[in-house]
Amino acid sequence: MKGNLLEGADYLAQGFKLITQPGLRLFVIIPLLINIGIFALLLSLTFQQFSQWIDDLMAWLPSWLEFLRWIVWPLTVVFVLAISSYLFSTIANLIASPFNGLLAEKVEERLTGEPVNGPETFAQLLLMVPKSFAREFQKIMYYLPLALLALVITFIPLINVISPLLWFLLGSWMMSIQYCDFPMDNNQRSFKAMKTALGQYRLTSSGFGMIVMAGTMVPLVNFVIMPAAVCGATIYWVEKLKHATPQNNARIKQ
Structure with a gap:
C-alpha cells in the first residue's frame, strides 16, 4: 500500500500549528464553539450511561463467566469510544460543515497563494448550507452499510473479539x-474521486484518520480536533491528494 502512517499523523500535527496563526483564528472560532458544545453534551450523556451498558452486556452472559468482566470492560470502552467519537464528529461536522469548508478554503489560499472559488459573503455562505448537508449525507450513507457489517460481526461468537x-x-x-472531503469538495472533486484519491495513499490516509480518531477520544483535545483536522486535511490535499484526482475527470457533475 502506498503512503506512510506517520506521514498521515504528521498532517494533523501541522494542522494544530495552523489553527493558532493570525488570519485563521476567526475561521476556527465558530467550528470550535460548535464542537465544544456538542462534544460536551454527548460525551456527558455517554459516560452517564456507560456503567449501565456494561451491566446490561454482562447480564447476557452466564454467571460463571462473570470473570470476563475485566476483559469486557476495556473492549467495551474502545467500542463505545469509537462509536461515540464518530457519531459525535458526524453531528458536529454536519452542523459546522459550511464553516469547515470556509476554513479549508482559507488554509488552501494561504498555502498556495491562489484563490479558491468559495463564498465571499455571509449570504453566500448560507447558500452553501444545503450543498454541505447533502455532502455530509453522502458520507453517512457510505458509512451505514460498513457500520452494519461491523455490528453483525460484534454479535458473532469468537469472531466478535476483533469487533473493537x-x-x-x-x-x-x-x-x-470526513475531513479530507472539505478541501476536495471546495475544488469540485466528486465523492467517488475523493475516496479514490484517499485509497491511492491508503497508509497516509489511515495514519491521518487514526490519529484524528484517537484525538476525539481524549478530553479537551476533542474540542479542538475538528478545526485542526480540517487544516491538516487541507495540507494533505495540497501536497498529495490534489495530484491523485485528475481535474479533467474528477469534477463534480453539474
Whole structure:
C-alpha cells in the first residue's frame, strides 16, 4: 500500500500549528464553539450511561463467566469510544460543515497563494448550507452499510473479539474521509474521486484518520480536533491528494 502512517499523523500535527496563526483564528472560532458544545453534551450523556451498558452486556452472559468482566470492560470502552467519537464528529461536522469548508478554503489560499472559488459573503455562505448537508449525507450513507457489517460481526461468537478493532479502523477511515472531503469538495472533486484519491495513499490516509480518531477520544483535545483536522486535511490535499484526482475527470457533475 502506498503512503506512510506517520506521514498521515504528521498532517494533523501541522494542522494544530495552523489553527493558532493570525488570519485563521476567526475561521476556527465558530467550528470550535460548535464542537465544544456538542462534544460536551454527548460525551456527558455517554459516560452517564456507560456503567449501565456494561451491566446490561454482562447480564447476557452466564454467571460463571462473570470473570470476563475485566476483559469486557476495556473492549467495551474502545467500542463505545469509537462509536461515540464518530457519531459525535458526524453531528458536529454536519452542523459546522459550511464553516469547515470556509476554513479549508482559507488554509488552501494561504498555502498556495491562489484563490479558491468559495463564498465571499455571509449570504453566500448560507447558500452553501444545503450543498454541505447533502455532502455530509453522502458520507453517512457510505458509512451505514460498513457500520452494519461491523455490528453483525460484534454479535458473532469468537469472531466478535476483533469487533473493537474493526470499529476503530472503520472510524479512522471515516475520519479521513470526513475531513479530507472539505478541501476536495471546495475544488469540485466528486465523492467517488475523493475516496479514490484517499485509497491511492491508503497508509497516509489511515495514519491521518487514526490519529484524528484517537484525538476525539481524549478530553479537551476533542474540542479542538475538528478545526485542526480540517487544516491538516487541507495540507494533505495540497501536497498529495490534489495530484491523485485528475481535474479533467474528477469534477463534480453539474
